[in-house]
Amino acid sequence: xxxxxxxxxxxxxxxxxxxxxxxxxxVTSPEQMRELGRRLAKVLxxxxxxxxxxxxxxxxxxxxxxxxxxxxxxxxxxxxxxxxARVHPSLGDGPPLVHVxxxxxxxxxxxxxxxxxxxxxxxxxxVVEWGEGKVEELTDDRLQLRIHRAEGDTTDExxxxxxxxxxxxWTSADLSxxxx
Numbered sequence: 001x002x003x004x005x006x007x008x009x010x011x012x013x014x015x016x017x018x019x020x021x022x023x024x025x026x027v028t029s030p031e032q033m034r035e036l037g038r039r040l041a042k043v044l045x046x047x048x049x050x051x052x053x054x055x056x057x058x059x060x061x062x063x064x065x066x067x068x069x070x071x072x073x074x075x076x077x078x079x080x081x082x083x084x085a086r087v088h089p090s091l092g093d094g095p096p097l098v099h100v101x102x103x104x105x106x107x108x109x110x111x112x113x114x115x116x117x118x119x120x121x122x123x124x125x126x127v128v129e130w131g132e133g134k135v136e137e138l139t140d141d142r143l144q145l146r147i148h149r150a151e152g153d154t155t156d157e158x159x160x161x162x163x164x165x166x167x168x169x170w171t172s173a174d175l176s177x178x179x180x
Contacts, residue, residue, distance in 0.1 A: 018140075020165035023175040027159045033059040036161065037066020039178050044071070044125050046095035048169070049139050051131040054147030059159050060129045063145070064099055067127060073097045079129075087120075096124045103130040141167030 027033050044050075044067075052060040061079045068077035073088035073096065080086045080101045088097040098120050120126060121138055128135050136142065148160040163175045 018167055018171060020170045020173050020175060022162055022164040023178065025161045025163070025179050027059075027161060029157050030059065030062050033062045033159060033161075034066035034069065036178060037063040037068075038070035041067050041070025043173065043175075043178070046123050046125065047121060047139075047141075048125045049121060049135065049142040050125070050127045051135065051142055051144045052127060052129045052147065053132055053145070054159075055149060055151065058147040058149050060147060063147070063161075064097075064127050064129070067125075068097055068099075071095070071097055071125065087124075096120075098124045098126045100126065100128040100135075101130060102128055102134050139167070141169035143170060 025036060027036055040063075050067075052063065054060055061077070065077040068075075068088055071088075071094055072091050073094075074091050075086070075088045077088060077097070077099060078086075080099050084102075085098060085100040088099065090096055126138075132144075142165075144162075144164045144166060146162045146164075148162070150156045150158065163178065165171070165173050165175060
């Protein structure tokens with residue numbers, strides 16, 4: 001498998017001084033997206049919130065599937081679009097993975113309170129697809145992953161993933177290790 005290309009990007013888009021430099025990684029296949037998720041799992045710990053954004057079909061669930069494999073969780077990681085959230089308990093001593101799809105939720109954190117994400121966060125890794133504008137208030141620390149792909153009628157598998165760590169948890173994180 002060809003190693004994904006990476007380069008340091010600009011600081012977190014909002015200009016926050018409490019963030020790590022963004023990292024951009026190019027993947028050229030769904031298997032490379034899963035592998036990125038497996039590598040990312042090695043730097044995560046209980047209490048981490050990941051927000052995934054990208055067009056339909058960009059690879060958010062594929063990346064999360066790799067996270068689940070890397071974290072060693074129970075159950076197949078599939079899109080939780082119709083159930084909103086799935087909890088995947090750890091098969092070992094790691095944290096569970098909580099996978100949320102906020103696509104169908106129109107409100108902010110108020111609408112998501114029924115999911116009790118604030119209760120789950122300290123002991124879990126929470127991944128929220130389509131979470132922008134909905135879950136930022138859960139914690140000051142989060143990792144934002146934006147997946148960009150060619151738009152329109154294309155079979156192009158190339159994706160550009162931008163990882164931006166926000167908050168104290170991510171200020172000293174070296175996310176460039178994920179491109180190895």
